[in-house]
Amino acid sequence: MSRNILVTGGGTGIGRAVAEHFAAQGDAVVITGRRFGPLKEGAAQSDNVRAVRCDHTDPDALHRLLTELPERIDVLINNAGGNTDFDSEPGTEVDLASYARAFRANLDANLISAALTTKALESRLSAGGAVVQIGSIAADQASGSYGAAKAGLANWNLNVAAELGPRGITANVVAPGYIADTEFFRSYLSAERRGRLVDSTATGRAGVPADIVGAVAFLVSSAARHITGQVLNVNGGARTTR
Numbered sequence: 299m300s301r302n303i304l305v306t307g308g309g310t311g312i313g314r315a316v317a318e319h320f321a322a323q324g325d326a327v328v329i330t331g332r333r334f335g336p337l338k339e340g341a342a343q344s345d346n347v348r349a350v351r352c353d354h355t356d357p358d359a360l361h362r363l364l365t366e367l368p369e370r371i372d373v374l375i376n377n378a379g380g381n382t383d384f385d386s387e388p389g390t391e392v393d394l395a396s397y398a399r400a401f402r403a404n405l406d407a408n409l410i411s412a413a414l415t416t417k418a419l420e421s422r423l424s425a426g427g428a429v430v431q432i433g434s435i436a437a438d439q440a441s442g443s444y445g446a447a448k449a450g451l452a453n454w455n456l457n458v459a460a461e462l463g464p465r466g467i468t469a470n471v472v473a474p475g476y477i478a479d480t481e482f483f484r485s486y487l488s489a490e491r492r493g494r495l496v497d498s499t500a501t502g503r504a505g506v507p508a509d510i511v512g513a514v515a516f517l518v519s520s521a522a523r524h525i526t527g528q529v530l531n532v533n534g535g536a537r538t539t540r
């Protein structure tokens with residue numbers, strides 16, 4: 299059966315790959331983002347992909363998004379986000395106002411965005427559906443406000459799982475390690491840092507968006523209906539759990 303799927307931040311990187319996967323399976327996919335260019339490119343890949351501009355940190359934009367979405371959403375992928383520290387100037391002196399702005403930007407981009415989107419869509423999520431949050435390995439490392447936001451996302455996901463569980467809806471986090479071929483690092487990934495990230499894996503390679511697609515596809519499949527409130531780490535062994 300064709301499902302209605304929303305992939306936030308689906309114009310580039312991981313979100314684009316996730317959207318293309320479901321579209322190729324015949325699902326009806328809506329991708330969102332703030333920039334028109336990547337959305338247009340993403341929608342051009344398949345007749346099953348539709349693009350709607352939306353800033354997921356903005357409640358008014360989410361109200362507008364609701365008017366563009368189908369009444370029934372089967373799968374919600376809260377993927378929009380990234381480390382907003384790449385966009386802010388490092389302060390040279392203690393300027394608490396700019397520190398607060400920069401800290402809040404990461405909370406907005408990675409935590410509030412997912413919370414607002416899930417709240418907005420709560421009543422439209424279909425019984426037996428699924429929510430997936432794209433978290434990060436940074437949630438378990440010293441990674442400043444970005445790591446704190448992704449850790450908050452994993453914690454808040456527990457609430458989503460508890461609230462939606464009685465309707466047969468699962469809620470899980472996929473936490474990627476370093477994933478190449480996305481816009482995440484912009485121009486800020488030196489060859490040395492990239493080398494260290496790859497060296498930290500057991501697999502000896504960078505992750506790619508397809509690695510995340512596999513995990514997301516499993517969690518929203520019929521095989522995973524009793525898996526909820528979990529974090530699935532996809533990091534090549536860069537961080538291990540028992």
Ligand code: NDP
Binds near residue numbers: 481482
């Ligand atoms: P990208 O930068 O390629 O993708 C992020 C997407 O999110 C962009 O399409 C961007 O589009 C969109 N986006 C960001 N903020 C907003 C917003 N406020 N409203 C709507 N859309 C937004 O990087 P990735 O594909 O790598 O990132 C996807 C997710 O994976 C992120 O949550 C990231 O934190 C996470 N992640 C990535 C890792 C990596 O190594 N690549 C590692 C761990 C986690 P636009 O700017 O047009 O809005």
